[in-house]
Structures are given as C-alpha cells and as structure tokens.
Amino acid sequence: MANIYAVAKEAKVSVATVSAVVNGTAYVSPQLKARVEAAVHKLGYQPNLLARSLAKQRSHMLGMIVPDIANPFWPEVVRGAEDAAHAAGYTLVLSNTDDDPRKEELYLRLFLAKRVDGILLAKSPGRLSREMAALLGVGRIPLVKLFRARNDLPGDAVLLDDRQAAFEAVSHLVRLGYRRIGMIMGVKEVSTGRRRLKGYRDALEQAGLPFRPELCRPGDYRVQSGYSGGLDLLKLKPDAVFISNYLMAVGFMQAMRQYQIRCPQDVAIVTCDDHPWLDSFAPRLTTVNFPKYTAGAEAARVLVERLANRGRAARTIELRSSLTIRDSCGYALQQAAAQRA
Amino acid sequence: MANIYAVAKEAKVSVATVSAVVNGTAYVSPQLKARVEAAVHKLGYQPNLLARSLAKQRSHMLGMIVPDIANPFWPEVVRGAEDAAHAAGYTLVLSNTDDDPRKEELYLRLFLAKRVDGILLAKSPGRLSREMAALLGVGRIPLVKLFRARNDLPGDAVLLDDRQAAFEAVSHLVRLGYRRIGMIMGVKEVSTGRRRLKGYRDALEQAGLPFRPELCRPGDYRVQSGYSGGLDLLKLKPDAVFISNYLMAVGFMQAMRQYQIRCPQDVAIVTCDDHPWLDSFAPRLTTVNFPKYTAGAEAARVLVERLANRGRAARTIELRSSLTIRDSCGYALQQAAAQRA
DNA sequence: CTGAAAGCGCTTACAG
DNA sequence: CTGAAAGCGCTTACAG
Secondary structure, eight states: OOOOHHHHHTTOOHHHHHHHHHOOOOOHHHHHHHHHHHHHHHHHOOHHHHHHHHHHHHHOOEEEEEEEETTTTTTHHHHHHHHHHHHOOOOEEEEOTTTTTHHHHHHHHHHHHOOEEEEEEEEOOOOOHHHHHHHHHHTTOOOOEOOOOEEEEEEEEEOOHHHHHHHHHHHHHHHTOSSSEEEOOOOOTTTHHHHHHHHHHHHHHTOOOOOOGGEEEOOOOHHHHHHHHHHHHHHHHSSSEEEEEHHHHHHHHHHHHHOOTTTTTTTTTEEEOOTGGGGSSSSSOOOEOOOHHHHHHHHHHHHHHHHOOOSSSSOOOEEEEEEESSSSSSHHHHHHHHHHO | OOOOHHHHHTTTSSSHHHHHHHHHSOOHHHHHHHHHHHHHHTTOOOOOHHHHHHTTOOEEEEEEEEEEEESSHHHHHHEEEEEHHHHHEEEEEEEEEETOOHHHHHHHHHHHTTTTTTEEEOOOSOOOOOOOOHHHHHTOOOOOOOOOOOOTSSEEEEOHHHHHHHHHEEEEHHHHHHEEEEEOOOOOOOOOHHHHHHHHHHHHHTOOOOOGGGGGOOSSSSHHHHHHHHHHHHTTTTSSSEEEEEHHHHHHHHHHHHTTTTTTTEEEEEEEOOTTGGSBBBBBOEEEEOOOOHHHHHHHHHHHHHHSSSSSSOOOOOOOOOEEETTTHHHHHHHHHHOOO
C-alpha cells in the first residue's frame, strides 16, 4: 500500500505538505493541494493509523472490559459505547472476562501494551493486583468504572441506581400484598450486587417486614445459579421473588417449571433488565428497566471528555431505572379479580 | 512509560538484546538475560505494540463486521470469534453496520487504515463499491465471509446450512399436518435470506403443497418487520408460519397477541435461532438451532489459518443446524390429543 | 553472542 | 507557504 513518501513523490512535494493536506492541519496553496489530492486518489493512499498513533502518542482506541457479551444484558451497553466512541473518533476494543480476575488482568495488560487511550471497566470481583494498579496509575491512563464501582479504584463512574431499582421492585411486590418475598442475589463481591441487596432490605424494612437471610440466595448473573437458587428457595415457599438479573430469572423459571409452580399464581416475580422480547412471552415479566444503551454511550462520552480534560474532578453519574409492570408480579391478576368483585 | 531504550540503558545492553530477550527471538547469555529481565521488571516495561506492529507490518488485529450486536443472534457469534482470536494471539475489533452499506464502507476503510491483518465480514445487502473492492484486493487483505456469502467476494466462508435448516423446519410443520404454511422471510438481498426461502419452497414442493407468494412476507431480521409482516400475514389465515429469525418471531408474537390468536392452537410457529431462555417462557418456541459460538470461532480460526498460509485454495465451511422441538409447533399438543384418543 | 544502524510510516517544530 | 530532518518505539539484517 502506498505510503506518504510515495504520495509526496507523485505530487512532487514534501511529506510535510502531504500530511498538512491530508489532515487539514496547515494552510497549503490551492495548486499544491490539488496536486496532493490527485496523488492521494491516484495511489489510493490510506494513511497508516498505526504510524500516526505512534507519532502522536495517541491510539484513538478505547478498551472495554465486560463479563460476557453473550449475557443479554451487555450487548446494548456495548452498542451504546461503540456508537458514542465512533462518534467521537475512537475505536472500541472489547474483551470478555467471565468475571475471572486473571483474564481481566491479562486483558488490561494487553490494553496497556496496545496503548489504548482509555478504559471502560466493568470490574470483576475483587481488587486489582498491586502491580496492575501501579501500571494503571503510572501510565495515567483514564479509566471509567462501568456499573461496578470500587472505592479503591479512582476515577469517573457511570452507575445504575441499583439500590433504588431493587427498592422499587420489592416495594411494588409489598404493595401487591406479598409478605414472604425472596431474592436471588447478584454477585456480592461487586457493587451492583450489594446495592440491590440493600434496596431489597430497605424495602422490607420500610414495610415492617422481617429480613430472612434464608430467603436470599446467592447468584452470579448466570442461568445456572438462578436455577439452583430457585430449587432451594422454592422449598421455602416464598410468595414472591425479586431476581437480580434476566439470566437468573430464566434459570429460576426452569426451577418453577420443574416443581410445577405457576407464575404469578403461586409465586410472583420481579426481575432486573428489560428486553424487547419480554412482551411476547408468558409469563410477561415485570422488570426494573435499566437504560443500557444510554449507560454505555454515557460511559464512553465521559471517558472521551476525560481524555480532553485530565484536570477536572472525577464524576459519578447514576442513571435512573424505571419499573415496567407486566404480568409476572401478579398485578394483572389482582386487577382482574378486583374487576370481578 | 519506559521504552526499550530505557531498558537497554538500565541493563547496559543494546536494544537488540532487550528485544531478543523480551521476544525470545535469539539466544542471549544467561547473565545478560538476567540483567535485562531485572531492568524490565524494575521499570515496569511493557513493549509498545503499536511500534511493534509498525515495525513488523502486522497489527495482530482482526476486524469484524456484524449488522448489530444488540440483535441476540450476534453476541454468541462474536464471543466465539473473540475467544478464538485471542487464543491465536489476535485482538478483535468490532463494528456494527445496521446493514447499512455506507456504514459498512466506512468501517472497512477504518479497518484498512488501522492495518488489521484480516476481516470477518457479515456482509450488508448489496455489493461492495468498486473502490472498496479494489482497496481490499490491492491490500491483499484476507477476508472471511460470515454467513452471508457472495460470489463477487472471493475468499473463505463459514456458512450456516440455511436451506437445509428451513427445509427441516417446514418439513416438520408439514409432518404435523399443517397445509397452509406462511413465512416471514429474512433479508432477501443476502444469501441467508434467499437460502432459507429456498428451503421453505423445497419443503412445500416435496410435500406436494402449492407455493403461495402471498403467504411469504418480507422481513429484515428486526422486531418491527416481524410485527407488521405478522399483521398482514395473519389476515390470510395460515395454520403455521416459519419465521427466519428470533427478533422477527418476537414481533410476530406481538401481532398474534394483538389479534388474540393463540400459538400453537390457532397458528403454529417454527423459528430460526435458539436461545438459552426459550425453555422458560410460553409458548416454548420450536426452533432451528444454529451453532452460533462455533460459527464465530470457526470463522476466526479460518482467518488465522489463512494469514499463516496465503497460498491455499479458499475454503467454504457449512455448519449444521438442528431442530429443537418444543411447544410452538403444536407437537406436544398433538401428542396429548393422541394420548387421549 | 552482541551492538550500531536502518527502516516501518507517520507528525511536527524549525528554518527559510 | 514549504521542506529537511528528527522523533515516536519497535525489529532485524549485518558486522564483528
């Protein structure tokens, strides 16, 4: 592929002039400009971004770390981040950690080696190794925390209103008259999981309901944990359950199916994460709807702004969720009953 | 961040020696090696991959183009590709085209400028511009076609058995006794769409059933087209429908809901794409299950092999689908009826 | 076995 | 306004 020297030769100018017209970075007389443009076109010249990055010491790449793109929570987040990144002239490089700190470490190291300009991090459980923390600090590479906040990680953050979301979900169940409300928890080692648990407890407390630890089952945001948690929890006869994400709800439904327990007639459910297809299948899930696309886009924007202005104080943005009421909470059922009465 | 010169200075050797030990590319005496390693550790040296790529003329990046990562068909494909790419020492850069040829052109150009070593392409409708075709040809940059094949695009391909998949799905419906079978088609300008339509027609023909064009509604793999197609199609009273992907099935279900038509009692459905959550919600969808993760991984592997061996003749790999029978096709219903009889 | 030096393809002060 | 040259951080023949 033609390089800048070939273009300069063809146009009979210096490479500085070619660079100036290609980047519009300095005035070039119309005649020279025309000659350069003709040469660029003739040779099909595409500036080598690798070389440019090396020279400018900016790669215009952003690294993004998520647990698993195949978990349907993440694609929209990633899409939002990608659109915003591209709009700002950045390319996004994605990695999946499966919430494994070793993979995370590996990919962070790779990002550093590739000299990404900044990082979007949905942190896996646990703290960074001292070494990685030092590397990140030394390079002064901006990092924005995505959903999963940590006090030991400095910098900007865009979060969900996890506590509030869980609080509203559970309060909704309380309002519908359920008294024995269980929970399939999120990853406890991570802020989203802890905050959702807090919301659950706060809602119970406000309703004057006791907190029963045995009704709270651990989960890891995957199908299997929702299933096994459901198998255990359902034996304890809850009348409603709040589930921390969609995939665990899927597993929980498998458990209900196995026990031949109906939703919402026997056990009501409210879930986190909304999806376009939830309206089309029964039971139609009542959910707490997080603005996923917006969150990803916002995170990328915050990172890009940070790149432009390193001095500014760190920001934390918290995005609001909204309750989408459908059938699985039993609301429609109660309405129908009221109607008949 | 420390560079190779700083390390060389610290270890009192030349940069060639540092390079040799960092890359294990030549024998270095134990003493020098130890000194270099100590210096690397002390300075926290991370080789700059940008510079390495420039020097070696290989970026170790793979570009991947998909329509939309937020369409649940793609995340698993991407995850497969990413895992395989990383395993082979490559980094994947992803772009979403929304099946818009202009975005596709834009991103391809970006990939070329970034000097990716190869491209995984789920082609948007239509042919490449002459210019892009020339660029791709000139750079001799390997490209593997993902699912969407085109004769005017040379190179390796990994495909789904679209025709066979559709054939089996529709034959299954025929076997269950349906005679007025409709279809929500995929994107016709793309091979997957055409091949699935072919499978549908072949199945009808083999069953001696007439092909009725009015029962085939266009679709674009998005929810909305399944919905509006469903609204139209259902007026024609089909007894069963084959739908080309999951998102359109979601839209189709919305249309059924609106008309208060039940599935499978009134209209049976078989769909393309399986998902982990389909077991948990009603109607439980009977689907043609494509090996998505494997397909992505396979495509990345084919591309990496091509990079290692440019001479070899182009390969086309076709992956087999399998029918997953659940409730939406009415099979269970018929079984129950037979039981009673 | 080890090092000096050229080259990868850009950008950018600095002269003129 | 334009160009010669150094620099970004690597790799890799080529001497010795």
